Amino acid sequence: MSQYIIETENLTKNFGRFKAVDHINLKISRNKIQGFIGPNGAGKTTTIKMLTGAIHPTQGHGHINGYKMGSKNGKALIGYAPAESLFYSDMTTIEYLVYIGKIKGLKQSDAVNKACELIQYFGLEEATHRKPIHFSSGMKKKIIVSQALINDPKVLILDEPTANLDPTARIQILDILQKLMIERDISIFISSHILSELESLVNEVTLFNKGKIVLSGSLNEVKQKYSKGIYKVRTSDNNLFVDKLMEHCKVLIKKITIDPSGDLLITIIPKGKEKFELIIGPIISHYKISLIKFIQEDVSLDEIYKDIYK
Amino acid sequence: MTLFINSFQKLMKWYFTIIYISIMSIVSIVLGFVLKYEIYEKQLSTQTQLSSTIGIYYILIFMWVLGIPFLIMMTSKGISLLANEFQEGTMSLLVSTKISRTKIVLSKWLALYITTLLLGTLAIILNLSIIYFVSGMSSFILNQLIQAIPNLIYYLLFIGFIFTTLSILMSLLVKSKVLASITMITIIILIFLIIPLFKSFLTVYYEDYYLYLFDLNYQLGLIYNYFISKSNIELTPSIQNILGMFIGIFDLDTMVDLDLLAISDTALLSKASVRNYLNVRDLLLGWSFTGFMSLILSIIILQKKDVI
Ligand SMILES: Nc1ncnc2c1ncn2[C@@H]1O[C@H](COP(=O)(O)OP(=O)(O)OP(=O)(O)O)[C@@H](O)[C@H]1O
Numbered sequence: 001m002s003q004y005i006i007e008t009e010n011l012t013k014n015f016g017r018f019k020a021v022d023h024i025n026l027k028i029s030r031n032k033i034q035g036f037i038g039p040n041g042a043g044k045t046t047t048i049k050m051l052t053g054a055i056h057p058t059q060g061h062g063h064i065n066g067y068k069m070g071s072k073n074g075k076a077l078i079g080y081a082p083a084e085s086l087f088y089s090d091m092t093t094i095e096y097l098v099y100i101g102k103i104k105g106l107k108q109s110d111a112v113n114k115a116c117e118l119i120q121y122f123g124l125e126e127a128t129h130r131k132p133i134h135f136s137s138g139m140k141k142k143i144i145v146s147q148a149l150i151n152d153p154k155v156l157i158l159d160e161p162t163a164n165l166d167p168t169a170r171i172q173i174l175d176i177l178q179k180l181m182i183e184r185d186i187s188i189f190i191s192s193h194i195l196s197e198l199e200s201l202v203n204e205v206t207l208f209n210k211g212k213i214v215l216s217g218s219l220n221e222v223k224q225k226y227s228k229g230i231y232k233v234r235t236s237d238n239n240l241f242v243d244k245l246m247e248h249c250k251v252l253i254k255k256i257t258i259d260p261s262g263d264l265l266i267t268i269i270p271k272g273k274e275k276f277e278l279i280i281g282p283i284i285s286h287y288k289i290s291l292i293k294f295i296q297e298d299v300s301l302d303e304i305y306k307d308i309y310k
Numbered sequence: 311m312t313l314f315i316n317s318f319q320k321l322m323k324w325y326f327t328i329i330y331i332s333i334m335s336i337v338s339i340v341l342g343f344v345l346k347y348e349i350y351e352k353q354l355s356t357q358t359q360l361s362s363t364i365g366i367y368y369i370l371i372f373m374w375v376l377g378i379p380f381l382i383m384m385t386s387k388g389i390s391l392l393a394n395e396f397q398e399g400t401m402s403l404l405v406s407t408k409i410s411r412t413k414i415v416l417s418k419w420l421a422l423y424i425t426t427l428l429l430g431t432l433a434i435i436l437n438l439s440i441i442y443f444v445s446g447m448s449s450f451i452l453n454q455l456i457q458a459i460p461n462l463i464y465y466l467l468f469i470g471f472i473f474t475t476l477s478i479l480m481s482l483l484v485k486s487k488v489l490a491s492i493t494m495i496t497i498i499i500l501i502f503l504i505i506p507l508f509k510s511f512l513t514v515y516y517e518d519y520y521l522y523l524f525d526l527n528y529q530l531g532l533i534y535n536y537f538i539s540k541s542n543i544e545l546t547p548s549i550q551n552i553l554g555m556f557i558g559i560f561d562l563d564t565m566v567d568l569d570l571l572a573i574s575d576t577a578l579l580s581k582a583s584v585r586n587y588l589n590v591r592d593l594l595l596g597w598s599f600t601g602f603m604s605l606i607l608s609i610i611i612l613q614k615k616d617v618i
Pocket residue numbers: 015018020038039040041042043044045046047083193618
């Protein structure tokens with residue numbers, strides 16, 4: 001069994017001459033939350049709809065847990081929450097959830113149990129016997145995500161689950177996803193154009209633009225790659241430390257400044273990271289300097305995003 | 311199964327059924343009174359009463375009970391059945407579940423067809439009951455009309471199949487629900503009103519240009535005639551005369567222009583021959599095949615479609 005729950009190979013979708021999705025090789029690990037991030041029009045929804053079988057690819061293919069995407073077995077494994085809130089105007093929340101459950105092959109009694117369970121899980125009790133089309137965006141999103149979960153999917157595919165939500169509703173949804181991830185054997189694929197909010201949630205990210213994957217990997221890898229290479233350092237003797245650095249590894253260092261608290265901010269050249277970290281040990285032990293602080297400054301996904309999409 | 315039941319419930323919404331039944335009933339009531347005052351209360355022979363009643367009843371079923379309002383209602387409903395799922399976007403949810411697209415089309419169509427059969431049968435029975443109670447027809451005539459019902463239901467099976475399959479296909483071919491409905495309504499109005507009106511002006515060209523191939527009124531009429539002549543009720547010349555006024559399937563030369571409601575001397579009439587431009591069996595086969603192909607085509611279209 002492949003380590004990836006979803007894999008695509010040269011997946012492509014053209015609308016006429018326009019390449020909405022262009023030969024992408026997507027890999028989504030099991031039991032992880034993968035963020036699928038790109039600006040409006042990047043092709044996120046098109047990709048997702050190919051995975052769910054709603055859109056036929058122009059070229060290439062994809063598999064879900066080894067089953068062809070769009071096949072009956074492939075589809076049976078997914079729970080999909082579309083970006084828009086899609087409801088039937090004549091159904092109440094419970095009727096809607098039960099209906100979707102039965103469409104997905106559950107027995108009436110199981111569908112009812114599952115629907116009630118989800119209503120509790122999402123705190124939708126007061127909405128149970130009302131029609132979702134009149135609800136607030138936050139409520140609608142919760143219902144859309146619950147219907148995706150009704151068949152206990154192995155893969156949860158969420159298209160912009162937090163778009164148009166106020167911060168409270170957004171945090172609620174993200175908290176629920178986090179909880180799901182911990183409690184269940186599930187992989188989550190979540191698209192968004194807002195990076196910062198996913199930062200605390202996702203384990204892996206794929207940055208996507210103009211139908212192509214720009215960058216993909218675990219959150220740490222991506223951060224590492226886009227790291228600005230700034231270290232915050234404090235030693236027992238900053239002056240001596242700087243002197244010795246300049247003496248032994250001047251080539252690795254771009255810039256050294258001092259921040260208001262007196263810490264050194266050392267910017268190193270790209271790809272200098274390994275050598276730099278290796279040389280620090282010998283220097284401090286040889287010159288009997290003690291290291292009080294040594295932190296690599298984190299780069300936020302937002303900054304990476306700005307870097308890529310500017 | 312779930313999808314079938316859900317579609318069925320949508321189609322059988324009480325207000326929809328009630329509106330349809332009401333429209334139906336108004337005409338039945340009016341006709342009941344017409345029969346009462348124009349036929350049963352006049353000094354006419356039983357045979358004449360029977361022929362007039364049967365002729366009028368057959369026309370009513372063809373044009374109205376299973377005709378214009380019925381077909382318009384069923385096709386519009388049929389078109390919304392799939393079109394609404396696209397419009398509300400719920401189709402993209404449906405196709406992402408393990409239910410197959412073939413099943414989606416078939417469930418929706420089957421629900422529509424069964425609703426059509428149920429409502430059509432209900433309408434036939436209700437219509438006859440109303441006419442009976444309002445007109446006070448003799449139980450002899452009522453018995454005769456009841457005997458016609460099975461054959462009317464066979465016709466319903468046929469016409470229901472054609473129009474339900476066509477409306478499903480229409481809803482997949484034409485993006486806009488309104489446009490699809492208008493197209494179907496136009497076809498229905500053409501068949502039952504426009505073509506019969508204009509046909510008399512076209513008699514000169516009718517055969518030369520094979521216009522009967524496009525004359526759906528003629529074709530449906532021929533098929534209707536086929537079903538009703540299978541029943542125990544004999545199609546007497548006077549019944550044919552009445553039918554002939556609305557369905558141009560009989561040879562005009564042998565027809566006498568009569569007052570619809572006062573056929574006094576049936577002996578004068580000789581049996582009209584049916585214009586056999588087309589063979590009714592070919593027609594039945596051809597149209598059934600068309601219905602069947604519409605269904606297959608609908609499945610193929612949905613299979614290939616990107617559900618955006
Ligand atoms: N049916 C279609 N016909 C033609 N072009 C389309 C169609 N659907 C999408 N596109 C185009 O494909 C591109 C990708 O669209 P898509 O909806 O996948 O983007 P997205 O990343 O989901 O964007 P958003 O953040 O706005 O949801 C867009 O430029 C869009 O205009």
